[in-house]
Amino acid sequence: MPKADFFQRLGLFADEHCLDAALCRELRSAIHAGRRQAATVAIQEQEFVVDRDHRRVHWVSLDDAMVSLVHDRVLETRPAIEAHYGVALTGCQRPQFLAYSTGDYYTAHRDHGASSLSKVRQVSAVIFLNEESEAVAPGRYGGGALTFYELFDSPTGALPGIPLEANEGLLITFPSRMLHAVTPVTHGERYTIASWYF
DSSP, rough: OOHHHHHHHHEEEEEEEESOOHHHHHHHHHHHHSSSEEOEEEESSSSSSOTTEEEEEEEOOHHHHHHHHHHHHHHHHHHHHHHHHHHOOOOOOOOOOEOOOOHHHHHEEEOOOTTTTTTTOOEEEEEEEEEEESSOTTTTEOOOOEEEEOOOTTOOOOOOEEEEEOOTTTTEEEEESSOEEEOOOEEOEEEEEEEOOO
């Protein structure tokens, strides 16, 4: 699978060392111990529901200090992201802390939608807190690849997905209208943070 530099050559913005290893470990521990609830999806303009056929993952609640620390870190990257995509951004939405267990996934979707929460999104951001491994290993997961579509024009109309091989601490961003998915996790638990610049 290609790493972040491949996607940067195709126009996405990445910071491969957004979070250091110590902070990633602290966040993984907090997410592992945190209170979980099933994540929802928008099915109409204002209605969010749990739809496990479309999205199977848990939101995890962390303390306010941890949320603020991550929110500030995401905001620190805003000037570079504005310059990269040529857009004016005013802030970012509250980070979501996500735990994908074995079998969890998110089908192909766009983060910009009709709901009041999603229609303001311009640039999506995902931070990876642990790494993928084909073999079962402590603190790692299998599967769970963030997969991007529409990176190339296709004469046949097919939309091949290209999965990202993510490193611990990586921030990857992409236009919120871009089609993307998370493949099913095959083992372990995948920990990520999602936010959206507006």
